[in-house]
Amino acid sequence: MPRRTSRTALDRLRTPGRLTGFLKTASICVLIAGLLSPLAQTASAAEATAANDYCGGQCSDILPPGENGNATLAQVLLNQAFGTQPDHAEDQLGPYANLAKGYSALTNSTINTFFNDASFGVPSDQVASTLSPAGRTDVKIVRDKKTGVPHITGTTRYGTEFGAGYAAAQDRLWLMDVFRHVGRGQLTAFAGGAASNQGLEQQFWRNAPYSEADLQAQIDNAVANNGARGQQALADANAYLAGINSYIDASDSGRYFPGEYVLTGHKDSVTNVGTIDHFKITDLVALASVIGALFGSGGGGEVNNAISLMAAQEQYGVTKGTEVWESFRERNDPEAVLTVHNGESFPYAAKPANAQGEALPDAGSVTTEPLVHDATGTGADQSASAASATATANALTSAKRGMSNALVVSGKYTAGGHPVAVFGPQTGYFAPQLLMLQEIQGPGISARGASFAGLSMYVELGRGQDYSWSATTSGQDIIDTYAVELCQDDYHYLYHGTCTAMEKIEQKNSWAPTTADGTAAGSYTMRVWRTKYGPVEYRATVGGKKVAYTTLRSSYLHEADSIIGFQMLNDPDYVKSPQTFQSAVQHINYTFNWFYADSTHTAYYNSGNNPVRATGVDAEFPVWAQAAYEWKNWNPATNTADYTPASAHPNSIDQDYYVSWNNKQALDYATASWGDGSVHRGNLLEDRVKKLVAAGGVTRASLVKAMADASLADLRAEDVLPDLLKVVNSSTVTDATAAAAVSKLQAWLTAGGKRTETSAGSKKYADADAIRILDAWWPLLAQGIFEPGLGTDLYTAFQANLPVDESPSAAHGPTGAHAGSSFQYGWWSYVDKDVRAVLGESVRGPLADKYCGGGSLSACRDILISTLKTAAGKTAAQVYPGDDLCSAGDQWCADSIVQRTLGGIKHYNISWQNRPTFQQVVEFTSHR
Missing domain, CATH: 1.10.1400 (Penicillin amidase (Acylase) alpha subunit, N-terminal domain)
Structure with a gap:
């Protein structure tokens, strides 16, 4: 096995001056080879073949810091020693940052000073390289000179997806590896016991503590329940994995794999001893569970709600205290900014007239279920303890990472007569970035945009031939908390009157000792007790009875289901109108607001599997785990239930304008998080866009200006x-x-x-x-x-x-x-x-x-x-x-x-601006 280095994992990669010792162990040959980009090995003057593009040169996008998220050992060492950057690692950061001071003078002709041209294909004089991955004749990866974005063109479906996987590994292999381990709760075992690593894996594994069988079952169910599209998704995923693994093998033999594998002890820089594990299909579900937990799982927080309600009742008495609590909760505030603002009502998760089945804890009895057990070598590490506490708080709160915004204006109010959209997901800022840009053209696929690394068999947010789409996190409540009454001991509970054993799921992690910098070796076990009503999150008493509070979300055990919706969004034969767009995103079970624009129409749809709750159940508070209070037609074996129909989800076509910044969707539609009241950051968009629409003649530049002005x-x-x-x-x-x-x-x-x-x-x-x-x-x-x-x-x-x-x-x-x-x-x-x-x-x-x-x-x-x-x-x-x-x-x-x-390459910090990480500016001029 390769020798472990003297710094703990990712934390080691972040510390300047810690890597100089590696210069002594890495041979000059390795350094020179490492400086050669694998892209340069296949450069040619070929031109990509693009599908029909109806945007007329008026589609743009941006994704900092840069497309290239892989770096060899030599490149990592040079970056940390001298600040040098690999090609295309940082070239989108400057334009992104510069909009903050440059937007006031923006015109349509200068948009691409701050964004990339997002037209399909690559002009012949802008081709930087052409690669036929693994010598395949059915796919080419062309990269452009300006950004290095991969443009993948295939003549077969398999070849196209193989190319997508190969390109993903070229640009994000290390990051993909990090997050498949995060999703499996194995990051510290893979990358070391730094406090940040512990916090990361604890936050996500608590929400999705899946066994290998759970991961595989999700794939099997998604395929079985979706007919031909399910079979196609499986074939696409397997081809995509083959492309990833082909790159792993090529980069290993050529010694241009990411340098982080050496710095974390998985490879030896001189002998090349060590392995980079191939990806398998269950890794994709593990990755999806992280993304779903980050951005697409609204709800939770019922126990905290109960605690604050009881505090209000203690302060004011039951009647007045409840009134005070409700006024601060702002479930349906009449002054809240709305995305669907035409007065249409979409009732969901409203306060019932007479709540049934509530299981509020006895005062002072709530304790958080411990996740970490049997810790060694970490007890004195206060930063690790703090990271664990933060991870627990983030995992259990209803205040999810919202981020993301959208501004969409109907063609009736634009200068060109076509809808204009400025929108994108605000996924945070990382090096390398969680998202990656790509264009995919092949049988049944035609799209350009951003995808989460490791899930890029389809474009997830971007543009098709004559339409564009994006999303914001919506946060409606798809998570409920149940009080399961304990019996026999603390690890048995009553299920429909029968004393039933909880299922114990464990993940053990350990990391190697260090020698020089004081970071001790250590280990711990993460343990979750799972019931039919979901994982145990808290313990308490209710009316003197011992209970465990469990968290059940509708997307639990269904992380793979959304692949069908993304497949449809990439299919030019499926999405041809606002209605077919809405039909596609209905297949996405995460809680997102989806926006659409083509040359004539705009549209909006709120996705997510919204469970139909039993009559009288108040979604704000824990309820008893009894049949009378379960979701309608809930099947615990598959975690399926009745869900509200598509027509009950906030949706709209051709409204005068849409804005979203994680604000309330529509009248009577309850979001899970607090704060949807009279002042919300959505107002910053609403006020500006409303003025633009009133004046008319909206342009791409004026809508970007409105977004940028709000962002500051x-x-x-x-x-x-x-x-x-x-x-x-x-x-x-x-x-x-x-x-x-x-x-x-x-x-x-x-x-x-x-x-x-x-x-x-x-x-x-x-x-x-x-x-x-x-x-x-x-x-x-x-x-x-x-x-x-x-x-x-x-x-x-x-x-x-x-x-x-x-x-x-x-x-x-x-x-x-x-x-x-x-x-x-x-x-x-x-x-x-x-x-x-x-x-x-x-x-x-x-x-x-x-x-x-x-x-x-x-x-x-x-x-x-x-x-x-x-x-x-x-x-x-x-x-x-x-x-x-x-x-x-x-x-x-x-x-x-x-x-x-999240790797070895560092970038400079930029001035604050509150805007999407990946962002599109689009105005289509024609339609098929």
């Missing part, structure tokens, strides 16, 4: 600060410190309330003092307004449902620091509604009480001025305390976006 806005400043200053200025501000702060905040508002650099690349904010003051003030003012009335216990409990703040520099929340995505989760709506009520303004769906100063304007003003003075007195170092990337007090750096390393 501080939601608190734009939508809440004006009313806060109304209260403060209701009398003359006599305190000098407060008056100076007010003056700075007002000047910032007048300038637009955005977080922008003084000039491109300055790494200094204009209005820096005002931004610092608001960042410091917001948590103080929220506490000052609400804690006196709610009481400390309830105020704290509500924060478990919805964090107070998610500013760009915040290190808390589902996305964490340096993640770009901001202002999804926060108390902006609560502050907005309460302050407006205190000002005497009209508030639809008000909070149950007036909290700021007990409803007194003068008392509220005193609270705001007092907290403002405190905030103004905080130094930049106090507000931005610094981390392993940024010095204390560096405001710009605290906000900045980091491409988080």
Whole structure:
């Protein structure tokens, strides 16, 4: 076996200066060979053959940092020593970053300064290389000079998918390997025991603790239940895997495999001893389970909801406490921004008139089910413990990674008479990126766009010949919590009156010892107890009875099902209209909002298997695990049930415009996460697009400008600060410190309330003092307004449902620091509604009480001025305390976006902007 190196796994790859020793062990021949890109070995002047393209040169896209996510050992070492980059590893980062300062002067003709031309094919003078993978004659991979994106053209279906797999491995092999191990709960065994690795595998494996048999069963069921399309999906997957494995073999024999395999001890740099395991079909399901947990599984949080409800009832009494809780929950807030805004109602998960079967825990009895057992070598590692705690919190909360946005305008309101769309998924920022770009042309497949690495047998978000599509995370509730009554002991439960044993699922992980840098060897076991109602997440008592709370989601054991919908989206013979687009995405069981545009029509559809709940069940709270409260026609053996029909899902064709930033979908349609109230980041899009549509003549450039302008806005400043200053200025501000702060905040508002650099690349904010003051003030003012009335216990409990703040520099929340995505989760709506009520303004769906100063304007003003003075007195170092990337007090750096390393290549951080990671700009000029 190859020798383990002296740093733990991925953590080792992130640390400058740790890799110099490898220069001594890697021969000069290996270094020179490693510098040669495998693409360069097959360069030619051939031109790709493209299918019919109806976009007329008006389709563009972008995906930072770059298409090339693989690097040889030599390239990794040179990057970490000197900052050099492999070809196409970073070439999309600059254009992406530059839009923040360049958008104001944008025109249709300059869009591709900040985006890539997403036309089909590659002009002959732009061909960088042509490859017939494994010598096949039925497929070619052509890469363009500008971005290195693979354009895969096949004459057979098998060859096409083989090429897609080969190209995926060329660009993302290491990342694919990392995430198949994450999905199996085996990352630390594969890549070492760094705290970040532990946290990553614990977060995802808790949600999808599958055995190998579970993974295979999902494939078998998806194939069996989908006829010819299921059989085709299986054939496509097998061809795709053959392509991946062909590249593994070629790169191994040629010694141009990713250098991370050497740095984590899987290969020896000199002898080449060691193996890179071939991929198998169950790995694809493991990968899909990670993506589904990240972006497509709305719901959960019922236990936290119950705890905060009981805290409200303890504070106010049952009747008033319930009223207060409901007002903060904002299940169906009349002031919430809606994607389907034509007044159509789509009732789902509404509050029942008389709730049935609720199983609320006894006060103080809830404990989280431990995931980690038998830990060795990690007990003293506090960072690992903290990572585990964070992983648990992220896994069990209803505040999922939302991200993603969409702006779509009907052709009736555009300058060209064709719909215009600017949309994309906000999947976070990683090096290499989770997504990869590609074009696939072959029998029954014609598309270009982005796909998750390792799942790229089809384009998942992108464009077809004469249509484009994208998605945002929707978050409607497909997860329920059941209280299973225990019997015999803690590991048996009552199922339909019979004492039944829980199933124990374990994953053991260990990592090798180190010798130089203090990271100890270690091991631990992840253990999940599974019931017919899903995995156990909590223990408690209910009315004195011992129970286990389990989490059941409709997509559990069905991670592979969505492949059929993606297959349809790539099929030019299937998607020909808004209606056929909606039919395709109905086959996707993850919770997404889907958007469509062609040359004439636009469309929207909300996907996901929404279970039909028993009458009287309130989806917000745990219910008893009894037949009367199960999903209608639920079969525990297959985890299938009755689901709401397609017509009951929010959907629309040719609405004047659509916006989505993970906001509420439609009237009466309940989302699972808190915060869909009067102020939501979706308002930043709604306000801008509505003005464009009212004026008419919308262009691609003007819609990009609207998106970019919203991406730099501080939601608190734009939508809440004006009313806060109304209260403060209701009398003359006599305190000098407060008056100076007010003056700075007002000047910032007048300038637009955005977080922008003084000039491109300055790494200094204009209005820096005002931004610092608001960042410091917001948590103080929220506490000052609400804690006196709610009481400390309830105020704290509500924060478990919805964090107070998610500013760009915040290190808390589902996305964490340096993640770009901001202002999804926060108390902006609560502050907005309460302050407006205190000002005497009209508030639809008000909070149950007036909290700021007990409803007194003068008392509220005193609270705001007092907290403002405190905030103004905080130094930049106090507000931005610094981390392993940024010095204390560096405001710009605290906000900045980091491409988080999942391999050995590092990239520079860029100025904050709140926009999709992969993004398209499209306007089709004609249709088939």
